[in-house]
Amino acid sequence: MTGQRLRAAFRRPALRFAIVAVCVAGALACQFDPYTASYATSKPKMEDLIGPWRATDATTRDLSKGSYSKLKPKIVLAADGSIRMSEIPDTWRSPFGQGHGQAQDFAGKWKLDHHQDRWWGLLLDDGHMLYLGQLMVMENRAPHLLVLRYGDPDNGDGYEFERAVEQ
Secondary structure (H helix, E strand, C coil): CCHHHHHHHHCCHHHHHHHHHHHHHHHHHCCCCHHHHCECCCCCCHHHCCEEEEECHHHHHHHCCCCCCCCCCEEEECCCCEEEEEEEEHHHHCCCCCCCCCEEEEEEEEEEEEECCCEEEEEEECCCCEEEEEEEEECCCCCCEEEEECCCHHHCCEEEEEECCCC
């Protein structure tokens, strides 16, 4: 369409509305992961990650509203590269983030990963499958948070964890 024809088309209200509607729909279809603004872009120190982590109060509150109300999710990152997660809602392994109200445990290995050459997260390996981009480090300085992502990243769903006080 030439510039002159495009200007003429914009003079017609119905066509102008259609063009604007298509542009708006296209812009809305390009969503983004709302957590990305909080992901660590500076490499975290290992000593800031190793140890026990517990679900934040906000995550525990969110879980209390549904079928996961009795769960107390925990993560333990060991210096030898092992990881144990307990009482994790089963949504985290579902491709669409829909769980069945069950708790899952996870045992495997972890290592720091520069996800998409931009953000820092943990690569998880249970010996059968690699989990990449699901457990991400938040904040550039300690104290960090961890977020266990599930479902479509554009939905912004995740369980947040903070360092637990060792007893």
